[in-house]
Amino acid sequence: DTAVSQTPKYLVTQMGNDKSIKCEQNLGHDTMYWYKQDSKKFLKIMFSYNNKELIINETVPNRFSPKSPDKAHLNLHINSLELGDSAVYFCASFARGYTFGSGTRLTVV
Amino acid sequence: AQSVTQPDIHITVSEGASLELRCNYSYGATPYLFWYVQSPGQGLQLLLKYFSGDTLVQGIKGFEAEFKRSQSSFNLRKPSVHWSDAAEYFCAVGSYSGNTPLVFGKGTRLSVIA
Numbered sequence: 547d548t549a550v551s552q553t554p555k556y557l558v559t560q561m562g563n564d565k566s567i568k569c570e571q572n573l574g575h576d577t578m579y580w581y582k583q584d585s586k587k588f589l590k591i592m593f594s595y596n597n598k599e600l601i602i603n604e605t606v607p608n609r610f611s612p613k614s615p616d617k618a619h620l621n622l623h624i625n626s627l628e629l630g631d632s633a634v635y636f637c638a639s640f641a642r643g644y645t646f647g648s649g650t651r652l653t654v655v
Numbered sequence: 656a657q658s659v660t661q662p663d664i665h666i667t668v669s670e671g672a673s674l675e676l677r678c679n680y681s682y683g684a685t686p687y688l689f690w691y692v693q694s695p696g697q698g699l700q701l702l703l704k705y706f707s708g709d710t711l712v713q714g715i716k717g718f719e720a721e722f723k724r725s726q727s728s729f730n731l732r733k734p735s736v737h738w739s740d741a742a743e744y745f746c747a748v749g750s751y752s753g754n755t756p757l758v759f760g761k762g763t764r765l766s767v768i769a
Contacts, residue, residue, distance in 0.1 A: 577753045587693075587743055589759040602756060636699065640753035644689070648698040 549573050552637050552647035559627055560655055567622045567650045569637030577601075577640040578620040580612060582633050583649070589636070595620050627654045657682045659746050661760035668736050669768055676731040676763050678746030688729040689747040689757065690720055699745070705729065706751050716740070741767045 594602035703714025
């Protein structure tokens with residue numbers, strides 16, 4: 547039973563499209579995050595949510611919109627995809643430790 | 656603002672040799688420190704973590720790390736490297752309460768030669 551699960555694992559799409567990545571955690575954690583890992587492997591925080599409320603938005607373009615329908619889910623919707631959005635996106639949750647999902651590799655062509 | 660510095664971008668060691676990966680952090684409160692490993696195309700695997708107690712922390716796969724507050728360091732070590740240890744290693748700092756997200760270093764790529 548995966549603690550933090552992301553879907554899809556791979557996503558290939560054309561520029562200009564809109565896509566969503568889903569994240570679910572079954573750990574009962576209050577805090578969830580989205581991270582972006584770029585082509586140089588650098589991991590950077592994008593968003594932080596606590597109990598469905600946005601806590602941190604780290605200068606991410608408005609095309610990225612996180613949505614937390616309940617405490618267990620934090621989805622990432624991306625509008626008008628650009629080539630530079632190609633990256634691996636990790637979801638994570640926190641309670642006395644940070645638990646990461648396995649990542650979603652997004653390729654924009 | 657918190658930050659993590661991993662001064663070595665790439666390290667190459669011989670199989671069976673010892674390994675030390677360096678990590679320095681900057682954090683305004685008591686740091687919660689982590690080391691993760693990422694194999695190519697894979698996710699992040701937690702090797703070990705430290706918040707308090709014994710400053711020498713044992714992790715999985717034979718890794719250990721030592722916290723040195725005076726040097727703001729949390730270096731990762733392994734006495735004998737195996738070829739399967741070749742991967743990217745990330746040091747990270749966060750808070751025990753989770754009210755700040757993990758901040759990662761830029762990673763150190765480890766290559767292992769025969």
